[in-house]
Amino acid sequence: MTQLPAALNDPAWNDPAWLHGATAFTTVRTRYGQPLLWTAHLERLRGTCAFLGLPHPDPAPPALEAHPWGLLRVTVTPHGTLHMHRPLTPGPRPDQGVTVRVTDMHIHPQLGAHKTGNYLPYRLAASQAHPHFEGWLQDAGGHVVDGSRTAPLLEIGGALVVPEGGLPSVTRAAYLMGRPHDTRPIHPRDLGHVTRAWLCGSGTGLVPIRRIDGHTDDLPVHWPAPGDAVFGWPEEV
Structure with missing residues (x-):
């Protein structure tokens, strides 16, 4: 057994905010230093801070480096x-779509609607x-509700469907604005x-799923907004 390094034994690191994940955060895509969908991210972050009893987040975005594509993580602590x-460089776009798997991991019944530490x-x-x-997570009732880093959006019978439960995705909500869905x-x-x-996610935009492992054959791959700054894949410049 190795003794805890002195640097990690500092009271600052022993704060419950870090030890127990008592923080709220959001991840925002940026374009040349401009945060995208900032107002919606801030509103969701405020809700999580209120739920956790944390102070209100700073209302204005910070001055940022002008990365062609960037990812801004805003974390609120006590x-x-x-x-x-940081620069957002996910690599080549997966033109043929991606595959997902339903895991047996469950979201927390109270925290699943919030982005916390x-x-x-x-x-x-x-x-x-x-x-x-x-990988998709389930709730206690065995329903598919969320992804490990993105939010699912499904088409069933020609209609767009959002799985109930999980984190309310800012990117998904922005795409669905004005579009009929259930x-x-x-x-x-x-x-x-x-x-x-x-x-759907800040880091990926909207990425088509080619196959849901064990549940579908290959699905039609459609990139709904490939050139859009919010919904497209962040292509390298």
Whole structure:
């Protein structure tokens, strides 16, 4: 057994905010230093801060490096708002779509609607789903509700469907604005009726799913907004 390094034994690191994940965060795509969908991200972050009893996040985005594509992580702790900004370089676009797997990991019944530092179920889902692009988590009732790093959007019977439960995705909500859609519980057995599907997230935009492992054959691959700054894949410049 190795003794805890002195640097990690500092009281700052022993704060419950870090030890127990008592933080709120959001991840925002940026374009040449401009945060996209900032107002929606801030509104969701405020809701999580209120739920956790954290201070309000700083309302204005920080000054950022002008990366062609960037990812801004804003974290709120009991001591204030912190940020980290890095280039967003996910590599070549997966033109043929991606595959996903339904894992046996479950979201937390209270925390699943919030983006908090308590992130272990999502990391375990991603690990269990490897080598698939994404792993989906379930709720206590066995319904598919969320992804380890993206949010699912399904097409069933020609209609867009948002699985009920999980984190309210800012990217998905922005895409669905003005588009008819339904929100309802989705059981794994319903996945066999999916005709098209996408993953939604700040880091990926909207990515078409080629196959839901064990539930569908190959699905039609459609990139709904390939050139859009919010919904497209962040191509290298």
